Amino acid sequence: MKSVIVNDLVKNYGTKKAVVNAVKGISFEVEKAELFGIIGPDGAGKTSLFRMLTTLLLPDGGNASVDGSDIVKDFKAIRNKVGYMPGRFSLYQDLTVEENMNFFATIFNTSIEENYDLVKDIYVQIEPFKKRRAGKLSGGMKQKLSLSCALIHRPTVLFLDEPTTGVDAVSRKEFWEMLKRLKQQGITILVSTPYMDEASLCDRVALMQNGQILSSGTPAAIVNAFKETVLAIKADNMYRLLNDLATYGDIKDSYSFGEYHHAVMKEGYNEEALKKYLQQQNYTQVEMHVTKPGIEDRFMQLMKN
Ligand SMILES: Nc1ncnc2c1ncn2[C@@H]1O[C@H](COP(=O)(O)OP(=O)(O)OP(=O)(O)O)[C@@H](O)[C@H]1O
Numbered sequence: 001m002k003s004v005i006v007n008d009l010v011k012n013y014g015t016k017k018a019v020v021n022a023v024k025g026i027s028f029e030v031e032k033a034e035l036f037g038i039i040g041p042d043g044a045g046k047t048s049l050f051r052m053l054t055t056l057l058l059p060d061g062g063n064a065s066v067d068g069s070d071i072v073k074d075f076k077a078i079r080n081k082v083g084y085m086p087g088r089f090s091l092y093q094d095l096t097v098e099e100n101m102n103f104f105a106t107i108f109n110t111s112i113e114e115n116y117d118l119v120k121d122i123y124v125q126i127e128p129f130k131k132r133r134a135g136k137l138s139g140g141m142k143q144k145l146s147l148s149c150a151l152i153h154r155p156t157v158l159f160l161d162e163p164t165t166g167v168d169a170v171s172r173k174e175f176w177e178m179l180k181r182l183k184q185q186g187i188t189i190l191v192s193t194p195y196m197d198e199a200s201l202c203d204r205v206a207l208m209q210n211g212q213i214l215s216s217g218t219p220a221a222i223v224n225a226f227k228e229t230v231l232a233i234k235a236d237n238m239y240r241l242l243n244d245l246a247t248y249g250d251i252k253d254s255y256s257f258g259e260y261h262h263a264v265m266k267e268g269y270n271e272e273a274l275k276k277y278l279q280q281q282n283y284t285q286v287e288m289h290v291t292k293p294g295i296e297d298r299f300m301q302l303m304k305n
Helices: 046-053 075-081 097-107 116-129 139-151 169-184 196-201 219-224 238-247 271-280 295-304
Strands: 002-014 019-031 035-039 061-066 082-085 157-161 188-193 204-209 212-217 230-234 251-257 260-265 287-291
Touching: 002 046, 002 188, 019 046, 019 061, 019 188, 019 204, 019 212, 035 046, 035 169, 035 196, 046 061, 046 157, 046 188, 075 082, 082 139, 097 116, 097 139, 116 139, 116 169, 139 157, 139 169, 169 188, 169 196, 188 196, 196 219, 196 295, 204 219, 204 295, 212 219, 212 295, 219 295, 230 238, 230 271, 238 251, 238 260, 238 271, 251 295, 260 287, 260 295, 271 287
Parallel strands: 035 188, 035 204, 082 157, 157 188
Antiparallel strands: 002 019, 002 061, 204 212, 230 260, 230 287, 251 260
16 A cells, blocks of 8 residues: 655745745655655755655645645645654753653643553653753754654654764664664654665665655665676875876766775776776875675766766
């Protein structure tokens, strides 16, 4: 069963003179209990998309349904059945952990006790601090409290807007494990993130850039669509190396990639000739090997096309 259906959705901001086309007619579907990632850089349109799907923003074109309800006509029904964790911490900083939880439970006509089994795994980690004001929690704790509040009314669909941005590596890992457990309870989860490495933790993803979906599918299918050979290259002067790789004849595309640069090679390239060229350019400590492309390589390729 489809949990979310998005059909040619459009969002524009501004006036006729200076218009920003934040979402440019995107379409996708999410199955029930699927963990679906929207992966894209800042400004891609992820927040605008989530705000339309959670009925906080009206679309300028297209339509969408969430758990069978139309995002415009049935907005009230949607508000009762979705959970939304916005990108910016938006709980009451002056209320304690417990007061925030009770507040959200009350507005949805429920109680912490009623849905404790759903939030238990997450809430036990912040329960020792239940008398602490939300504003005084660490980043990871704030994130857990936000998720607990978004879950308190047992939503069928959960929207998480960049939940791991600015969160330390350990909390990020724990967070994704929590999402897997929620999915097992039948909750559909849409999560946006600028981190490409989080794509592999989703069942399916959509790569978003400039208000458009460049590609969608399982992380494996997206990577498999990348057919070229990628060389990982490093040397003593990485900045100069990037410029030299950009102008080298056998290289289609090159970009920084962690401690290496990635070079997408043209067919029939000659690795020895490239090594020789780098030697002639007086590079030292040159390291070069063929590497398995990842989502980020595919994203770069799609963006440039
Ligand atoms: N209220 C607004 N008025 C004008 N432009 C806006 C408004 N909100 C968003 N935008 C613009 O729309 C585009 C998409 O923004 P959006 O916040 O949806 O993207 P995002 O992928 O969530 O990125 P971020 O992580 O930076 O929020 C950006 O160019 C942004 O500047």
